[in-house]
Amino acid sequence: MAHKSPPETSEQQPGRSGSSPVFSKRHLLGIADLNQYEIVDLLDRAERMIPVSRQERKTLPTLSGKTQINLFFEPSTRTQGSFEIAGKRLGALVVNMSVRTSSVTKGETLIDTASTLNAMQPDVLVVRHSAAGAVELLSQKVGCSVINAGDGAHEHPTQALLDALTIRQHKGRISGLTVAICGDIANSRVARSNLLLLNALNVRTRVVAPKTLLPKGIEDMAAEVFTDMHEGLKDADVVMMLRLQHERFAGRMIPSVREYYHFYGLDAEKLAVARPDAIVMHPGPMNRGVEIDPSIADGPRSVITDQVEMGVAVRMAVLDALLPAGGTK
Amino acid sequence: MSKSLLIENARIIDPASGRDERGTLLVVDGKIADATAGIPADATRIDAKGLIVAPGLIDMRVFTGEPGREYRETLASASQAAAAGGVTSFVVMPDTQPVIDDGALIDFLVRRAQATAKVNVLPAAAITKGLEGKEITEFGLLREAGAICFADGRNSIQNASLLRAAFTYAANYDMPVVHHLVEKSLTGEGVMNEGLYATGLGLKGIPAEAETIPLSRDLQLALLTGVRYHAAQISAAKSVPLVAEAKKQSQRISCGVSINNLSLNENDVGSYRTFYKLAPPLRSEDDRQAMIAALAEGTIDVIHSDHDPQDTEVKRQPFAEASDGALGLETLLAVALRLVHNGQVDLLTVLRAMTSRPAEILGLASGRLTPGAPADFIVLDLDYPWVVEEKKLLSRSRNTAFEGARLMGRVMRTFVAGAEIYTHPDAQGPAA
DSSP states (O other): OOOOOOOSSOOOOOSOSOOSOOOOOSOBOOGGGOOHHHHHHHHHHHHHHHHHHHSSSOOOOTTTTOEEEEEESSOOSHHHHHHHHHHHHTTOEEEEEEOOHHHHHTTOOHHHHHHHHHTTOOSEEEEEESSTTHHHHHHTTOSSEEEEEEETTTBOHHHHHHHHHHHHHHHSOOTTOEEEEESOOTTOHHHHHHHHHHHHTTOEEEEEOOGGGSOTTGGGTSSEEESOHHHHHTTOSEEEEOOOOHHHHBTTTBSOHHHHHHHHSBOHHHHTTSOTTOEEEOOSOOOBTTTBOHHHHTSTTBOHHHHHHHHHHHHHHHHHHHSOSSSOO | OOOEEEEEEEEEEETTTTEEEEEEEEEETTEEEOGGGOOOTTOEEEEOTTOEEEEOEEEEEEOOOTTTOTTTOOHHHHHHHHHHHTEEEEEEOSOSSSOSOSHHHHHHHHHHHHHHOSSEEEEEEOSBGGGOSSSBOOHHHHHHHTOOEEEOTTOOOOOHHHHHHHHHHHHHTTOEEEEOOOOHHHHTTOOEESSHHHHHHTOOEEOTHHHHHHHHHHHHHHHHHTOEEEEOOOOOTTHHHHHHHHHHHOTTEEEEEEHHHHHOOGGGGTTTOGGGOOSSOOOOHHHHHHHHHHHHHTSSOEEEOOBOOOOHHHHSSOGGGSOOOBOOTTTHHHHHHHHHHTTSSOHHHHHHTTTHHHHHHHTOSOSSOSTTSBOOEEEEEEEEEEEOOGGGOOSSSOOOTTTTOEEEEEEEEEEETTEEEEEOTTSOOOOO
């Protein structure tokens, strides 16, 4: 029996959200928990959220009366800001709680923090943590919805969704494209979530990195694995660069920034082998001159600022999907 | 007047001699006696109803919290769990607060065990002071105080020169050295078996080489020094040929495996289940099958429980931050019997790995049913079905990796020095 692809976009509904079928999940912990239809549904919802942020009165009342707590155990400017704006544009009361890791190690466990916050009766917790699985653990101890804003090297589902939405906006489709994810695959939650999502939507996925940054088993997670940028980028529709935490690796996983940039930094010469209309993405924050040449990062094929805009739309859609309008909890 | 006990109508299994036959077991004054020489008229008689009578188990790797972390486990609570699991002797690791690295502390353990524990508690003394891997302890004085062997518990000594000195000095007293195998720089921040599962979960992996490299070093140093060397536990298929080759060259080399690595694999970690976070880590199914094959062919000598009680505080954590370890004393035998019921390893081999082999390695008189040996034995119903329930376990901690497991085979009675220290509710009382 032939494998049937999911609809690329479901029927566009004019106007407000809420007309989509009920999203049955309580949490968004990872792309691994979503099937292809749920992914497409979330992308459709996000697409309908884009105009909200472009109009003059950038608000919808769907989350009015609800409380969203952003709980970031790891510092983050853009993701936390994006979730905050998304929640506020939907009318939610948004509270940011930056938990410094030091205060956690001083004795309060993650579970303690979870039950403390749970007692404040939030409707949704947006959580980032440096340990893989920490957000899922926390979700088991609270009575509200939980959104994973990044857990260790495990998942970052809203990033993968916003990347997919950006691709769809620029390419008109996702299925059948060739997407090359380049750089620190081993330590990247963005790479894992993107591979899961893109594989689910029948994308030809590639990873490109030096062997020291390719984790064991990656050949079972991406369609193709390359250690050479020229081979890996050949005829790619999308080039997705990852941030290199070079301060952690210097002299071990990579000998030097200079060497890394020479072989794996995205510059015009390497990008030339990709398709002429290929787009360049980066989850940010960028290290210009480490993984990407400034002229590419700020050049005409870069869609990096679009990703940031799509980030707000995706997070609005996810909040809206997890917390259906009408009535308090 | 002597006190005697006769177990009748039993299937007597003595792995040391290979004996497996219908018969009776006579106990006089806490020791196994020769039943053919006549049975005292006043002997208490117990009808075993055809069940197995076998030596009590000797568990070579048990952690408790006494002294220092009694809320996790005391010698008393560990011994109750042991008795219910058919374990009549266990080696207690020196990883306590303070570390057991001084003769006075061995003395303390021996006294505490005599006062509070129902089973034989055999203290292992640390190889290095404070388990820091820097200076060797006073082997001679520790041995005099009652240490059964030297082991650095969860610590793995990294310095080959220090190990050589420790092995040589232990050989001086003919004492066994038990060593846990971790190449720390290769393990790094690894928390589970390296491979697709770890990568998918975003967890750092531990390669098999973090075990095989120190194993190879240890085996070479053991051959060099002539020490009685016991590789505490192997988990990777690649370790098996290394051990097999070294054992060809010396009979003083032996090897253990944790019941966890015989019965579970990396898939059991599932969605960050920290009760399956163990050291060595659960490996692939191929590795597990290699452990079973190595046990069956005799390369692996000993099965132990790696009983490691941990409280909720340190287990209910994100996977990478949670402590290693799982309970094992009560489930060791029944989980091991899965290999027998599956037809993978015969009953004598499985029992030998928990009775006479550890006894030989540690130089104990127990672990066998020959006349003169201590009357430490169990009455075992090989086919008794039961389900592991965390709440019913006798340990002070709850971190079992077998919650809800359906097992077959259960100890009905446990005897230490001829005294019945555990009786299962379904065991028949002594016949009049």
